[in-house]
Amino acid sequence: MCAVCGCGEKKSYLGKFGHAPGMNASRMIRIERDILGRNDARARENRSHLDERGIFALNLVSSPGSGKTSLLVRTIEALKERVPIAVIEGDQQTSNDAERIRKTGIQAIQINTGKGCHLDAHMVGDALKKLDLMDRSLLLIENVGNLVCPASFDLGEHRKVVVLSVTEGEDKPLKYPDMFMASSLMLLNKTDLLPYLEFDTGQCIANALEINPDMGVIRTSAKNCDGLSEWVSWIAEKLA
Amino acid sequence: MHELSLAESVLQIVEEHVQECRCVKAIHLEIGEHAGVDRDALKFCLELVCANSIAEGAAIEIAEVAGMAMRVVALEVI
Ligand SMILES: Nc1nc2c(ncn2[C@@H]2O[C@H](COP(=O)(O)OP(=O)(O)OP(=O)(O)O)[C@@H](O)[C@H]2O)c(=O)[nH]1
Numbered sequence: 512m513c514a515v516c517g518c519g520e521k522k523s524y525l526g527k528f529g530h531a532p533g534m535n536a537s538r539m540i541r542i543e544r545d546i547l548g549r550n551d552a553r554a555r556e557n558r559s560h561l562d563e564r565g566i567f568a569l570n571l572v573s574s575p576g577s578g579k580t581s582l583l584v585r586t587i588e589a590l591k592e593r594v595p596i597a598v599i600e601g602d603q604q605t606s607n608d609a610e611r612i613r614k615t616g617i618q619a620i621q622i623n624t625g626k627g628c629h630l631d632a633h634m635v636g637d638a639l640k641k642l643d644l645m646d647r648s649l650l651l652i653e654n655v656g657n658l659v660c661p662a663s664f665d666l667g668e669h670r671k672v673v674v675l676s677v678t679e680g681e682d683k684p685l686k687y688p689d690m691f692m693a694s695s696l697m698l699l700n701k702t703d704l705l706p707y708l709e710f711d712t713g714q715c716i717a718n719a720l721e722i723n724p725d726m727g728v729i730r731t732s733a734k735n736c737d738g739l740s741e742w743v744s745w746i747a748e749k750l751a
Numbered sequence: 752m753h754e755l756s757l758a759e760s761v762l763q764i765v766e767e768h769v770q771e772c773r774c775v776k777a778i779h780l781e782i783g784e785h786a787g788v789d790r791d792a793l794k795f796c797l798e799l800v801c802a803n804s805i806a807e808g809a810a811i812e813i814a815e816v817a818g819m820a821m822r823v824v825a826l827e828v829i
């Protein structure tokens with residue numbers, strides 16, 4: 512430890528700001544740097560790479576089990592004849608979800624984040640290099656099931672889509688506002704279960720719009736395909 | 752949940768800016784209210800990662816701002 516001021520250096524350092532006795536008035540350095548600057552720079556790189564090739568990318572975010580993979584499978588079935596599709600799957604462990612996607616005949620790559628609670632732009636950038644992406648295609652990214660952390664990490668996608676299932680309760684947009692702030696669209700999923708629940712759909716949507724008035728809302732069921740055509744048209748519009 | 756990796760990024764930024772002077776007395780951060788970051792957890796993690804670094808013992812000042820921003824705004828050095 513530095514003997515003069517107790518900082519972590521082994522030797523005392525008498526540079527121009529000085530640890531010399533009597534000279535250690537502190538000085539402010541303004542730096543204004545984004546903590547996620549490195550992530551955001553890579554995300555911009557990813558996005559411009561996608562833009563150059565006319566690839567439209569969505570980042571699906573939600574708590575675990577809301578139905579992201581089930582919806583993706585349905586979405587792929589509905590769109591795969593119209594547009595080439597590739598999928599990036601993020602989970603802490605297993606390649607279950609990528610395998611479910613591959614059964615539809617679409618290429619999918621699994622990222623395991625280990626202990627990580629979100630995908631980041633570097634993981635997605637590396638995955639982009641491994642995928643054989645077609646120009647003017649659709650890239651679907653399923654983030655790690657977590658209603659908090661993925662909100663902060665730009666992956667280079669064009670839109671975030673939050674999936675909320677009706678079994679989670681109508682107050683979730685209020686309890687986890689960051690994710691709803693960051694998303695352009697909410698898919699309110701598992702509507703086929705509504706008859707068995709006390710879930711106030713109107714209240715849930717009002718809560719979501721209170722957090723983010725600009726967000727679109729589509730009610731879906733990956734089980735009976737309700738709302739699927741509206742969701743598919745939402746994507747198709749962006750592809751056009 | 753990922754406060755430790757954020758703390759590591761903060762230290763990296765600090766180290767990029769402070770080469771000549773070896774003592775960081777305070778790190779001033781701005782964290783958006785919707786940044787998904789727990790300020791106490793971030794502070795705790797920063798104290799951990801700053802141990803044995805140029806920022807050992809630095810005070811961590813976190814101002815809450817609107818939105819989702821997370822920034823290192825200033826360093827106090829001697
Ligand atoms: N009834 C009903 N069940 C659904 C619906 N969508 C998904 N499920 C079921 O919900 C469970 C979780 O679905 P997944 O598609 O694996 O959810 P996920 O969001 O991909 O989950 P993680 O990737 O683990 O976060 C499965 O048992 C699905 O069959 C739906 O619309 N209605």
Ligand SMILES: [Mg+2]
Binds near residue numbers: 579580581608653
């Ligand atoms: Mg899944």
